[in-house]
Amino acid sequence: MINKENNGKIDILSLTLHELTELITQMGEKPFRAKQIFQWLHVKRVKNFSQMTNLSAQFRANLDAHFCIKSLFICKRLESVNDNTVKYLYELDDGNHIESVIMEYNHGNTMCVSTQVGCKMGCKFCASTIAGFKRNLAASEILLQIYEAERDSGRHISGVVLMGIGEPLDNYDNVINFLDLLSCPDGANISLRHVSLSTCGLVPKIHELAKLKLGLTLSISLHAADNAERSEIMPVNDKYNIEELLQACHSYFETTGRRISFEYALINGHNDSYHDAKKLSELLDNFICHVNIIPVNKIKERGFKSDRQSAYRFQKYLTDLGVNATVRRTLGADIDAACGQLRREYEV
Ligand code: SAH
Numbered sequence: 001m002i003n004k005e006n007n008g009k010i011d012i013l014s015l016t017l018h019e020l021t022e023l024i025t026q027m028g029e030k031p032f033r034a035k036q037i038f039q040w041l042h043v044k045r046v047k048n049f050s051q052m053t054n055l056s057a058q059f060r061a062n063l064d065a066h067f068c069i070k071s072l073f074i075c076k077r078l079e080s081v082n083d084n085t086v087k088y089l090y091e092l093d094d095g096n097h098i099e100s101v102i103m104e105y106n107h108g109n110t111m112c113v114s115t116q117v118g119c120k121m122g123c124k125f126c127a128s129t130i131a132g133f134k135r136n137l138a139a140s141e142i143l144l145q146i147y148e149a150e151r152d153s154g155r156h157i158s159g160v161v162l163m164g165i166g167e168p169l170d171n172y173d174n175v176i177n178f179l180d181l182l183s184c185p186d187g188a189n190i191s192l193r194h195v196s197l198s199t200c201g202l203v204p205k206i207h208e209l210a211k212l213k214l215g216l217t218l219s220i221s222l223h224a225a226d227n228a229e230r231s232e233i234m235p236v237n238d239k240y241n242i243e244e245l246l247q248a249c250h251s252y253f254e255t256t257g258r259r260i261s262f263e264y265a266l267i268n269g270h271n272d273s274y275h276d277a278k279k280l281s282e283l284l285d286n287f288i289c290h291v292n293i294i295p296v297n298k299i300k301e302r303g304f305k306s307d308r309q310s311a312y313r314f315q316k317y318l319t320d321l322g323v324n325a326t327v328r329r330t331l332g333a334d335i336d337a338a339c340g341q342l343r344r345e346y347e348v
Helices: 017-026 031-044 057-066 139-153 168-183 203-212 227-233 242-256 274-283 308-320 341-346
Strands: 073-079 086-091 097-105 108-112 157-162 195-199 217-221 260-266 289-295 325-327
Touching: 017 031, 073 139, 086 139, 097 139, 108 139, 139 157, 139 168, 157 168, 168 195, 168 203, 195 203, 203 242, 217 242, 242 260, 260 308, 274 308, 289 308, 308 325
Parallel strands: 108 157, 157 195, 195 217, 217 260, 260 289, 289 325
Antiparallel strands: 073 086, 086 097, 097 108
8 A cells, every 4th residue: 555745755764565566667767676665665774765874866856756754753762760662753745643652571672553543442441542533644653653662772672563543444454554564574574473462442453453353463452342442432332242253253263373362451440340241251251362461551530540459369360260361560669651641741
């Protein structure tokens, strides 16, 4: 999928190696030139064509006339003193803002990336949706969040979670394009085994994704075991209810063989009782899955709250009921690392 800039130039960082090869050969150049350009862009990560020194000056000028290399500007960097979490507020070419977070785990650094400017999904506990939806991100703009963070921090990113601002399956084509670029052996070369995609449950897109058999981990933001409660906090449930969603998850597992991860943001007094745990265990009875309990992050616009103690209590309910569950580590608590909160301060 080719994204055009306003000035008519093609966003070259969003082109897969296959697409780039096609365009370069149409320009009368040999196919291996495409691979050279791709490596300049995705391995050496140059910011302009003049740095591509193994190409002729004329070819570089020609590239400059037809293509643009997008960029992200680091507006703000917050570093946690607790745990090496780093949060970036980036400004896009059009002045919009997005956020990304580097999280350190034993196995390496994982980056949480945004996929849209804002979000349409309207989840009641989520900061990303409050300022509304502006636009989809191009594949290049998702990728650049990682490239810029690696450049700035000097840290190597080995895993990616699509859990920042936006609903990845609501920007399906660009996200698939991004995954292709991210895993390309001639580019960033990050295995999709180290990638998690989180969705609030856009059922038709889950079916579409399953067919691609990408090997990534699908995370489902479930957050409630009962349709009335889920609809109250997640409007998407009115369109695709829990039964349809779990049916899609079953068929995803059957097609891909990949275990599903369910996210459960615990909100005091809403979804944290033994009764809720019991219902959840019944829903997930015949699933090979994992439940990730997240004490809900406080957002000043909403009254929801939770704490780690309630999360451990809920985890015990679930494990006693035979469900595999963990409580998510809280990272970057001192820098409000939950996505969407920083952007809010920058949007009017
Ligand atoms: N739109 C996608 C991905 C972005 S949100 C989705 O809904 O899955 C990533 C995860 O953070 C989701 O599970 C989301 O429900 C959760 N989340 C959002 N706001 C939160 C908050 N205030 N506290 C805890 N989890 C939150």
